[in-house]
Amino acid sequence: xxxxxxxxxxxxxxxxxxDHSVLEMCxxxxxxxxxxPDWNCxxxxxxxxxxxxxxxxxxxxxxxxxxxxxxxxxxxxxxxYQRLVTVQHETRHDVKIKEKVNKVLGDRSYEAKNDVKxxxxxxxxxxxxxxxxxxxxxxxxxxxxxxxxxxxxxPPKICHVDDAENPxxxxxxxxxxxxxxxxxxxxxxxxxxxxxxxxxxxVLKLGRxxxxxxxxxxxxxxxxxxxxxxxNLDTRQGQINSKYGTxxxxxxxxxxxxxxxxxxxxxxxxxxxxxxxxPTELLKVI
Amino acid sequence: xxxxxLSEIAERNAGFAAQVxxxxxxxxxRCYQCGKCSAGCPVAFAMDYRPNRIIRMIQLGMxxxxxxxxxxxxxxxxxxxxxxxxxxxxxxxxxxxxxxMAYREGIKSKVKNEVLMHxxxxxxxxxxxxxxxxxxxxxxxxxxxxxGIKDAxxxxxxxxxxxxNLLPHKIKGAKELQQIAxxxxxxxxxx
Ligand code: SF4
Ligand code: SF4
Numbered sequence: 007x008x009x010x011x012x013x014x015x016x017x018x019x020x021x022x023x024x025d026h027s028v029l030e031m032c033x034x035x036x037x038x039x040x041x042x043p044d045w046n047c048x049x050x051x052x053x054x055x056x057x058x059x060x061x062x063x064x065x066x067x068x069x070x071x072x073x074x075x076x077x078x079x080x081x082x083x084x085x086x087y088q089r090l091v092t093v094q095h096e097t098r099h100d101v102k103i104k105e106k107v108n109k110v111l112g113d114r115s116y117e118a119k120n121d122v123k124x125x126x127x128x129x130x131x132x133x134x135x136x137x138x139x140x141x142x143x144x145x146x147x148x149x150x151x152x153x154x155x156x157x158x159x160x161p162p163k164i165c166h167v168d169d170a171e172n173p174x175x176x177x178x179x180x181x182x183x184x185x186x187x188x189x190x191x192x193x194x195x196x197x198x199x200x201x202x203x204x205x206x207x208x209v210l211k212l213g214r215x216x217x218x219x220x221x222x223x224x225x226x227x228x229x230x231x232x233x234x235x236x237x238n239l240d241t242r243q244g245q246i247n248s249k250y251g252t253x254x255x256x257x258x259x260x261x262x263x264x265x266x267x268x269x270x271x272x273x274x275x276x277x278x279x280x281x282x283x284x285p286t287e288l289l290k291v292i
Numbered sequence: 293x294x295x296x297x298l299s300e301i302a303e304r305n306a307g308f309a310a311q312v313x314x315x316x317x318x319x320x321x322r323c324y325q326c327g328k329c330s331a332g333c334p335v336a337f338a339m340d341y342r343p344n345r346i347i348r349m350i351q352l353g354m355x356x357x358x359x360x361x362x363x364x365x366x367x368x369x370x371x372x373x374x375x376x377x378x379x380x381x382x383x384x385x386x387x388x389x390x391x392x393m394a395y396r397e398g399i400k401s402k403v404k405n406e407v408l409m410h411x412x413x414x415x416x417x418x419x420x421x422x423x424x425x426x427x428x429x430x431x432x433x434x435x436x437x438x439x440g441i442k443d444a445x446x447x448x449x450x451x452x453x454x455x456x457n458l459l460p461h462k463i464k465g466a467k468e469l470q471q472i473a474x475x476x477x478x479x480x481x482x483x
Contacts, residue, residue, distance in 0.1 A: 015423040019457045044464050046421040051369055052413035055391040055406075058315070060476045064417065064469065110475035112468070160371035161384065170375045196334040196370035205366065205405065208338055 007131065009123070010072035010079045011039035014086035014233075015047050021083070021233035023277035027262035028082045028125065030276075034269040035132055035140065039080065042071050048081075048089040051200045062093045062103065063110045069093060070116040082125040082262070084158035084232035085200075088165060091122040095164045124158050125231050125261060126167070126175045134182050142270035144184025147291030150264070151188045151225035152176040153216065153239075155232040156196050170194065176261060180229065183268040190223035192216050199234030206245075213239055214246045217254045227257045227288060229264055236260055241282045257285035267292075298352065305353020312350050316389035322379045323347045329373035329383050339363040343373050343383055350386070359394040363387075365403035408432065418470050421463030 017025035032039050045068050053061035069090060072079045081087040097104040097118040108115055129137060154173050162170040171194065177187035197216055198209040216239065220228055230236050240258040247254060263276045273289050302309075309320050329343040336342045340362045341349060349358050358364065364387055373383040394401065401407045412431045416424045 015425070018422070018461070019425050044421075046463055046465055046469055047417045047423050049417065050413065050423065052410040053417070054369075054388050056395045056410050056414060057476060058388065058392060059479070060473060063472050063476060067465065067468065067472065106479065110472050110479060112471055112475065156368075156370035156372065159375075161374045161382065194372075196368050196372065198334065198368055200368050201335070201366070201406075205338075205403070208335055208366070212334055 007036070007128075008038040008040070008077060009128070010075050010077035010120075011041045012045055012048075012068055012072075012079055012081040012086060012090065013041065014045075014081060014083040015050075016083050016085075016233035020237050021260070023280045024082060024233050024236070024260045024262060026277055027260055027266050027271075030271050031262045031266040031269065032128075034266065034271065035137070037128065037132065040075065040077065042068050042075075042079070045071070048083075048086040050085060050089070054089070054092075059106055059110065061089070062096060062107050065089050065093050066097070066107050066111060066116045067114065069118070069120065069122070070111060070114045073116060073120050076120075078121040078123055080123050080125065080128055082231065082233075084124065084155055085234055087122065087124045088157040091124075092164055094118050094120075094122045124165075126158065126179070129179055129265070130175060134178050137179065137265070138182035141183055141268045143268055143292060145180070145264060145268050145292050146184050148180075148185040148264075148288070149188050149224055149226045150180045150185045150259075151190050151220040151223060151228045152180060152193060153220070153228045153230045153232075153235060154194050155199070155230060155235040156194060157234075158231055159194050176229065176231070179261070179265070183264060185264070188220070188223045188225045190219055190225065192219040195219075197235045197238045199232070199238045209238060210242060210246050210249055213242050214250050214252065217243070217246065217256055218252075220256065221254070225256070227259060227285065229259045229261050231261045233260075243283055255283055257281065257283050257288050259285065302351050302353070308353040308355045309350050311393075312386060312389055315392070316382070316385050318382050318386050318389075320347050320350045320381065320386070323351070323377075323381050324379060326378060328376050328378065329381075332372045332376050333367075334370060334372065335366050335368055339366050343367075346387070346390075347381065347383065358390055359397065359399050360401075362401075362403050364390045364394060365401050365406040367391075405432070416460070418473055419462075419466065420460045421466040421469055422461050424457075424460035426457060427460060 013025050049061050049064040053064050081090050159165055159167045159170045167173045180187040198212040236258050243254050267273050313319050327344045330336050333343050367387040371384040412428050
């Protein structure tokens with residue numbers, strides 16, 4: 007298996023441990039990731055909030071480079087994934103949009119021939135049974151709340167997961183790794199990540215709700231494929247605790263960190279020190 | 293007591309709904325006001341007009357109220373409303389369109405932080421080709437000292453964890469992105 011790799015800005019700064027663990031995981035599975043040369047930012051929420059055509063053309067440059075390489079594109083960041091897959095969807099379904107995007111791209115062209123994939127798609131392509139067969143260190147004792155967030159699953163017409171309200175893909179992956187996949191109703195509730203810089207108070211409430219529902223469901227950690235959700239839920243727990251008088255110490259993992267550990271990577275190699283909530287104690291159970 | 297005929301008002305002000313349809317591809321006449329969008333919206337509690345009202349106000353042509361609302365900037369673009377709408381109205385996309393309209397017309401949002409963040413964001417993307425998170429954070433904190441004081445401790449903690457890059461990374465294609473942005477402007481001026 008071979009893909010064009012789009013790390014995106016988060017994985018090169020706040021979420022360096024996500025980048026690192028995705029590459030580690032793929033290395034162990036024999037999946038080749040070729041970073042898109044000279045990739046640019048996907049435009050994030052700012053481009054689509056200020057100009058629609060520009061919000062398609064900015065990420066289209068990346069897809070166009072990947073198309074030259076003849077590869078499907080993997081964007082582990084859920085937010086980048088949604089931006090890229092939106093471009094793919096709109097250019098495939100609307101000839102006028104495709105024409106406009108190509109016009110503003112100048113010398114480049116984008117035919118939307120390649121597929122955009124999330125990190126969950128990659129593992130599904132690999133095969134969850136095949137993954138289970140590769141597990142060296144089962145994650146027994148971990149009670150994981152799979153938190154998908156919004157961008158990887160919605161809108162359902164564009165993002166193709168199994169079910170936008172109650173997705174099970176990541177839960178199945180966790181089960182394959184030997185963990186217990188706790189069932190809870192907040193799998194796709196928004197954590198407010200995109201409002202983090204501008205409206206921190208709203209974000210604290212949303213984060214509190216998610217941590218509480220996960221706790222009530224009996225989870226001892228949360229796993230996510232989103233580098234907006236992870237820091238939002240991890241780094242804000244202190245503030246949430248002081249605002250609401252709670253006592254959360256819930257480790258928040260990236261999916262690739264747990265997969266890589268189960269495949270035999272040492273936990274000290276997962277850059278877990280970057281997380282504010284230290285998962286060392288918890289990981290002693292496995 | 294006077295009687296207001298909403299159907300008449302909607303008909304008189306149909307221009308706004310038509311403009312929203314043109315720009316977003318979404319037809320607000322499909323909405324039957326079930327309220328499912330508002331029930332699931334994670335930020336409805338903080339909005340001045342809840343999602344179903346946004347649609348109703350478009351139907352009634354209440355353009356100025358909407359473009360000046362807090363709601364359009366508070367929307368976190370989670371698409372929950374879109375996923376659940378039984379009438380297939382993509383409200384998340386409509387909010388995008390309303391933000392684009394307000395932004396284009398230079399309407400000063402009541403949620404100043406949001407517009408400022410998008411301004412800085414786009415500036416960095418076009419200048420470097422990538423986001424410069426520390427620059428973004430500093431820009432926000434300099435403009436909004438209250439937030440800065442509240443969040444300064446967090447910034448230091450993140451930096452100590454090696455989470456924020458100190459310097460921006462500039463890609464070779466930054467120039468190309470600027471040309472794309474110029475081309476978008478030209479194309480839109482032609483239309
Ligand atoms: S969910 Fe759809 S039909 Fe119901 S009020 Fe919202 S937009 Fe209208
Ligand atoms: S997309 Fe916006 S309006 Fe719709 S549910 Fe999410 S936050 Fe609310």
